Amino acid sequence: MSTFFKYMMAVVMVTIVQDTFAQTHQLEKLWETDTVVRVPESVLPDLKNGILYVSEIDGNPNAVDGKGGVAKIGLDGKIIDLDFTAGLNAPKGLGRFGNELYAADLSEVVVIDINTGKVKNKIPIDSAKALNDITVNDKGVVYVSDSKTKKIHRIEKGKISTFLTNIGGVNGLKAIGGDLYILGGQKFMKSDSKGNLTPITTLSCGGDGLEPVGNGDFLITCWSGHIFYVSADGKIETLLDIQEKKVNTADLAYDAAKHILYVPTFWGKKVMAYKLITTK
Template identity: 30%
Template sequence: MNTQLKLLLITLFLSSGVYAQSTEASLIKKLEGFSHPESVVFDVNTNEFYISNMADRKDGDGFISRVSAVGEIIDLKWITGLRDPKGLLVKEETLYVTNNTELVEISIPNESILRRIPVEGAKSLNDITVDETGNIFISDSGKSAIYLMPGKALDLVIPEAKEGEIIEYLNSKRLEYVNGLFAQDKQLYAAAWGENENGNFLKIDIDTREITKISKNRIGNLDGIQPAGQEAFYLSDWASGKIYLAGKNGDLTEVLTSEKSAGDIFFDTNENQLILPMNHQNAVWWYQLK
C-alpha cells in the first residue's frame, strides 16, 4: 500500500467514528466555593460560564453563579431564590433553568428572572436542550419522561402544542429515568440514570418519538451528555465519576475518572476541555483533553 493511500484510509477512519476524538485527559484546575453544583453552560455573547447550584434543596436557597472564561468566579450568587436548579440552556439573551417542577426564564442582560413556568405533573426536572427549530425539551428524571416547550416553528405533529407552553412529550419506562439530553439532527440523544440498574445511552426520534438503545451494555448512572463532533458524545457517570466517549455506533471508551458526583458536564470545543460540576465536592473541575 502506498503512503498516499494509507494516509487517506487513516483520515477516513478517524473522521468516521468515536476514535477521532480525544480519549485522554488531565486535571488542570479545581474551582471551589460552590454549593452542590449540577450543571455548566457557556454563553458566547458574554464569554462567561453559568453554573447551577442545588444548595440544600430548600425553597429559595438555590442559585446561579457567573464564572469567567478562564475559570474565575465573577458572581457566586448572581441569580438567587431558586429551589434545586439543575439543567441550563442559553438561547439568545435568555438563560433557561430547570428548577425542580418549573422552568425559570432569566434575562441575561437585565440579570433578573423574567418568569416561572410551572410544569404540570413534573416530579424532578433535570436537563434541557433545544433543537434546530427552537423546540425546547426537558428531561424529568423523577418520572422517566420528557417535556416539550414548542418554538415558533411548530413542525412537530402534536395538535395540543402551543408556542411558549410546556406539555408532556414522552413518558416511558424505556427512557430509563432519563437524565442528560442533547438535540442533534432530528434526534434527542439521552443519558439515562437507570432504575435499580445502570442506565443506557439512548436516542429518541423527535418526529416519531421512537426510543432506541445505542449502548451495547448498561453503562452507569448517566448524567451529563455533550457532543464530540457528529459521531460521538461525552457522557458522565455520576456514581463512578467516569467520563466516557460514546459513539453513535455503540462503541464506548473511558476518557477519565474523576470522583463520585460528576454532574451535567460541559465540553469546551475551543479549548478542548471538559468541565465537570462536582456535586459532593462543591467544586468545578477542568480537564484538558489530549
C-alpha cells in the same frame, strides 16, 4: 491497475482502518475552583463572552427552599458572581435560546434574562416531581426531563406537552437538529422528532450529562464520578474514574473548538476543567 499498486492501496486502507480503531482519548486537568460553588449541578458556557453559567442547588436537591440560583464563572475558573440569579429552589439543567436562560427547577422551568440574571417567567409542569436536565433546539423548542416520573416534556411557544414516557432513570438531554439524544439510566439513545427511539450503547453506570464532540461522538458523565468518550458506533472509552475519591461528575459543558470540558462536582462544591487529548 498493476498488482503491486493494488497491493499498496490495500496496505494503505488497512493502515487507515487500524489507525482509526487505535485512536484513543484522555483528559488533562487544567484547573478547578475553590470549594465555594454551592452544590453545582450543571454548566452552560457562553464562550463568546468568556462565561460559564452554573446552576447552584445550595442544599437539599429536592427542597423547595428558595436557596438555589445560578452563578457566573470565568473560563479560567475565576469566580465572577455566585449570586447572578437567586431565589430558585434546586435548579439543575440549564439551557439557552437567545437572551433567555432556562433552568429546570424541580416542578417548573424558570426563564431568566441572561443580561441581568432576573427571573422573567416560571413555567410550571403539571405532575412534575424532579425536573432534571434541559436542552433547547435551534428553533427555541425546550425539552426537559423528569427523573422521578420517567417523562420528557416539550415546551414550544409556551405550550407544554409530554414528548416521551417510561424512560427509566431519564436525565441528560441534548437536542441536535431534529434529533434528541437521551440518557435514561445506563441507556444512551436517540429519538427522532416523532419520538421513535434508537439505542446507541449501554453504560456501566447511570448517565448524567452529555455533550457532542462535533464529529458524531459524545462525552458523557455519570454522577458517580465517571467521564466517558462514546463514539458514534457506541464504543466506550473511560476517560475519568474518581468514584473512590467520592468526587461527583454532574452535567458537563464542552468547548468543541478548544477541546475543553467543564465539569461540576455537585457535593464537591467546585467546577473542574479538563483538556480532551486525542492520541494514537
